[in-house]
Amino acid sequence: MNFEVVLASENAFILYFGDKIDPKISSEVQKSYQALKRVNIKGLQEIVPSYASLYIQYDLFLFTYQEALELVKATIQKATCKEQKEQKIIHLPVYYGKEVGLDLEDLARAKELSVEEIISLHVKEIYSVYAIGFAPGFTYMGQIDARLQTPRLANPRKNVPKGSVAIADRQTAIYPLKSPGGWNILGRTPKSMFDTTYEGLSFLHVGDLVKFESINKNEFLVLGGEL
Amino acid sequence: MNGLLVKNGGLLSSIQDSGRVGLCDIGLTQSGAMDELAFGYANMLLGNPLNTPCIEIAYGGAIFEVKGEISLVVCGAQIELTCNDISLALWQTHTLKNGDILKFDFASEGNFAYLGVAGGFDIRKEYASFSTCIKEGLGGFEGRKLRKDDFLRTPHKIFKERRKLKNELLPTYPKELNLRVLLGYQENCFSKESKEIFFSSTYTYDGVGDRMGYRLSGESIKSNRDGILSEAISFGSIQVPPSGEPIILLKEHQTIGGYPKLGALITPDCFRLAQLRSGGKVTFEAIELQEAQEITKKFYQAFR
Numbered sequence: 001m002n003f004e005v006v007l008a009s010e011n012a013f014i015l016y017f018g019d020k021i022d023p024k025i026s027s028e029v030q031k032s033y034q035a036l037k038r039v040n041i042k043g044l045q046e047i048v049p050s051y052a053s054l055y056i057q058y059d060l061f062l063f064t065y066q067e068a069l070e071l072v073k074a075t076i077q078k079a080t081c082k083e084q085k086e087q088k089i090i091h092l093p094v095y096y097g098k099e100v101g102l103d104l105e106d107l108a109r110a111k112e113l114s115v116e117e118i119i120s121l122h123v124k125e126i127y128s129v130y131a132i133g134f135a136p137g138f139t140y141m142g143q144i145d146a147r148l149q150t151p152r153l154a155n156p157r158k159n160v161p162k163g164s165v166a167i168a169d170r171q172t173a174i175y176p177l178k179s180p181g182g183w184n185i186l187g188r189t190p191k192s193m194f195d196t197t198y199e200g201l202s203f204l205h206v207g208d209l210v211k212f213e214s215i216n217k218n219e220f221l222v223l224g225g226e227l
Numbered sequence: 228m229n230g231l232l233v234k235n236g237g238l239l240s241s242i243q244d245s246g247r248v249g250l251c252d253i254g255l256t257q258s259g260a261m262d263e264l265a266f267g268y269a270n271m272l273l274g275n276p277l278n279t280p281c282i283e284i285a286y287g288g289a290i291f292e293v294k295g296e297i298s299l300v301v302c303g304a305q306i307e308l309t310c311n312d313i314s315l316a317l318w319q320t321h322t323l324k325n326g327d328i329l330k331f332d333f334a335s336e337g338n339f340a341y342l343g344v345a346g347g348f349d350i351r352k353e354y355a356s357f358s359t360c361i362k363e364g365l366g367g368f369e370g371r372k373l374r375k376d377d378f379l380r381t382p383h384k385i386f387k388e389r390r391k392l393k394n395e396l397l398p399t400y401p402k403e404l405n406l407r408v409l410l411g412y413q414e415n416c417f418s419k420e421s422k423e424i425f426f427s428s429t430y431t432y433d434g435v436g437d438r439m440g441y442r443l444s445g446e447s448i449k450s451n452r453d454g455i456l457s458e459a460i461s462f463g464s465i466q467v468p469p470s471g472e473p474i475i476l477l478k479e480h481q482t483i484g485g486y487p488k489l490g491a492l493i494t495p496d497c498f499r500l501a502q503l504r505s506g507g508k509v510t511f512e513a514i515e516l517q518e519a520q521e522i523t524k525k526f527y528q529a530f531r
Contacts, residue, residue: 138254
């Protein structure tokens with residue numbers, strides 16, 4: 001596995017595995033992240049993956065920069081020798097109704113597609129969780145079908161409802177909590193994304209595979225969804 | 228019942244410790260005391276464990292009523308502090324009695340003061356820290372800033388002797404700061420000229436800032452990238468948006484972001500910056516990794 005190492009602060013560095021959104025690069029990031037989380041080394045304080053990078057913050061009282069870096073490198077190399085076990089796909093119910101898919105119709109018009117076509121393009125892919133950030137449990141996933149590629153809204157909303165499933169560029173995401181946001185909203189999931197009762201607090205983690213399942217309004221409400 | 232009753236929360240008073248470490252990968256920011264120097268001294272004077280939560284009082288204006296009996300200290304921003312309208316010294320411990328009114332005026336130098344009590348406040352940790360993260364509504368006291376009628380319980384722990392910070396340790400809050408920078412991240416996307424401008428200019432803090440970070444105004448610098456693939460942000464990161472005016476990311480910064488970064492301020496200088504008042508001036512100086520690490524370790528060793 002090849003990566004470049006760059007300083008991020010006096011007690012942090014960042015590994016760059018590439019410089020674009022690419023499933024192969026992202027899979028290297030995820031393997032390295034999971035390996036480091038698994039061994040749970042005392043003194044590695046933060047391990048934060050994103051699309052093509054992995055950030056490491058370490059305890060200055062336990063490691064020098066060289067020691068921390070060597071430890072990280074060794075752990076990553078060991079992990080990549082092992083065969084990865086096959087990953088389970090997490091199915092997430094989404095209600096793509098017009099009252100929750102606030103941008104469905106505008107998007108259909110802009111893309112010259114029907115609303116049904118937009119939904120079927122969104123549910124057909126298996127997405128990989130590339131990064132979590134912006135807010136607790138906000139998952140950046142990719143990639144969506146090129147026919148759905150669309151910029152962020154020119155005027156972000158002040159309040160995006162909790163559970164909103166949205167797209168921007170070639171990415172899709174779920175808003176875990178009510179928050180401001182500029183992504184195009186296609187639907188809403190009744191599943192809670194961020195919860196203290198979850199192991200690791202977040203329902204999804206970097207590296208998870210996700211497939212959306214279209215459900216109807218009644219199913220959405222039965223599963224605890226709120227309109 | 229022993230504790231502090233909030234009569235007035237002031238502009239922004241919140242429970243903080245040194246922060247929440249290890250959850251940035253699920254999007255939880257570290258948060259914590261904006262100035263760990265004053266925060267650290269407060270706990271040191273009280274004989275509390277280093278990471279005991281304090282009330283961070285931003286800009287002043289808070290009023291508390293003592294219930295029971297409490298040994299406390301206030302460290303940090305220069306604030307006129309009174310107990311029942313009689314002046315009370317900062318940086319030294321006091322024992323107040325039932326019904327005493329502790330009143331903070333507005334800060335005249337610095338921004339953040341820390342009110343610590345012997346034995347700490349009786350609150351629960353949330354996600355492994357006492358720190359309030361106001362943006363996400365979690366931690367501290369109900370995940371929010373303090374307001375009238377909140378009651379913060381404290382153990383009944385009194386000590387008789389008065390402890391005072393040595394004069395030579397007293398921090399000052401100057402209007403001009405020279406801040407030390409470790410280059411890193413996308414530094415190669417900034418031209419030699421841009422870096423020269425950055426390190427030879429004086430920037431102004433116009434008060435556009437909060438617990439997330441401070442935006443500085445002055446000579447704009449350009450990187451050859453408008454944006455980058457979103458990646459993790461370190462405490463003290465110098466983020467340069469397309470406007471070219473740097474933003475220094477502080478305790479409640481977002482966990483990942485997509486603007487190019489020139490590097491990061493060393494940790495103790497982030498705390499100095501946090502105390503800079505609106506209108507204050509900033510210059511930057513580059514230092515090497517080893518020196519940066521020595522300064523930061525020395526900073527924390529003072530409290531060990």
